[in-house]
């Protein structure tokens with residue numbers, strides 16, 4: 001009983017090494033099979049729970065009409081702009097707070113306080129201030145990305161080994177050089193972790209904002225489909241969210257993490 | 270390489286939580302001539318690291334003066350190279366980049382830096398590891414890089430705080446022989462902290478025994494050079510000196 005399973009596992013490992021995309025896809029096969037089974041048993045009406053093929057054909061239709069790609073582009077552009085702005089504020093701020101003891105003592109409680117007011121908890125008041133529009137959405141994303149990046153950058157800067165700073169000083173490095181040659185690279189693994197978290201939260205916050213505020217985007221697509229009663233379309237939206245995050249995380253963020261912290265032995269896998 | 274003078278040096282630590290004071294160094298005076306090799310030994314907690322950290326400029330002094338080449342020390346600077354026990358190599362820089370960090374900070378160009386890396390890595394027997402990252406090296410190799418990183422910056426004084434304490438006994442002997450060879454070749458001014466009496470006698474021209482924050486004794490080490498463990502291990506002069514220093518440390 002064990003031997004054939006081991007053999008199968010061996011094949012699986014070999015094939016996934018050759019085609020890494022398989023490793024991302026195969027684990028979902030049992031889930032899809034289960035889904036098909038439940039649908040075919042007819043427990044729920046089709047209009048409530050469409051099967052994989054219904055969803056696939058709906059996705060294809062949306063893609064064909066260009067709606068899916070347009071909305072996807074809108075969502076991604078919003079995330080990119082919000083995340084870039086968030087990082088542009090968060091990294092310098094985190095470095096400053098991390099280097100400056102007084103700034104740290106003063107700002108840490110404030111950071112924790114505002115971090116606790118979750119992204120979408122801001123939506124009601126933002127709607128009052130800025131109305132249903134891009135400003136509200138951008139604010140939510142920037143806000144969501146900001147805190148994980150600031151907090152992790154502060155942590156990263158503060159945990160750079162003091163000997164490394166001393167070594168650099170004794171080798172004649174100026175304060176500016178120490179910042180760029182020692183403190184920033186030393187904090188980089190933490191900064192990347194912050195980014196990874198921030199983008200993850202930001203992506204979720206964006207969908208929530210689009211559902212409430214949106215006139216386009218994946219979140220809007222899903223909510224609009226609810227109005228039209230198309231469960232297929234809702235499921236298409238959900239699948240797109242998962243796939244997209246998988247791509248961003250495993251093809252963009254994880255490789256950066258491997259090339260820096262893990263390569264330098266700063267984080268163990 | 271230039272001389273180092275400590276004049277009536279003292280250090281009192283304040284404990285802000287308890288509001289108490291502790292005098293770790295009381296009135297230490299010491300002269301290290303240009304090209305000299307002085308080892309400082311003493312029991313744990315006698316203030317060895319405190320002295321070295323004051324010379325390096327990492328901790329402020331409470332009294333007295335520290336002069337390097339006649340200039341008073343104010344904070345860390347490239348005139349005093351430091352080799353750390355925990356090697357303190359930059360994990361995100363290759364071995365070659367670590368070794369040429371000091372020259373880079375001085376604005377030395379790329380071609381010259383490559384030459385410096387070649388020269389000093391050859392000196393440490395590490396030419397093959399130039400492009401590796403520190404976490405890909407053994408503990409002994411990391412310490413070698415730490416030593417030549419400090420040397421490559423041409424400091425007036427080389428400060429070493431138990432640099433070989435965390436490697437195994439075999440590797441430690443090899444590193445001691447290599448350091449002796451490098452010193453005999455280049456004659457840097459060295460202050461070497463250790464709690465290992467035979468290491469101090471093997472390496473130094475002079476051993477300073479520290480006790481509870483003051484200098485208990487200075488012992489000259491007139492052993493012939495070049496020194497190697499194969500010769501010194503059975504050498505009567507070496508044994509006698511080691512014994513003498515050991516007695517002093519134990520009485521400290």
Ligand SMILES: Nc1ncnc2c1ncn2[C@@H]1O[C@H](COP(=O)(O)OP(=O)(O)OP(=O)(O)O)[C@@H](O)[C@H]1O
Nearest residue numbers: 282283291293312313314315316317318319320464
């Ligand atoms: N930052 C500090 N604050 C308060 N006391 C300190 C501080 N650093 C060292 N001391 C005290 O000063 C004394 C000397 O410490 P030091 O580290 O110089 O000893 P050492 O000779 O290097 O010991 P070891 O051989 O264990 O490294 C010790 O009693 C220690 O507790």
Ligand SMILES: [Mg+2]
Nearest residue numbers: 317318319430
């Ligand atoms: Mg010490």
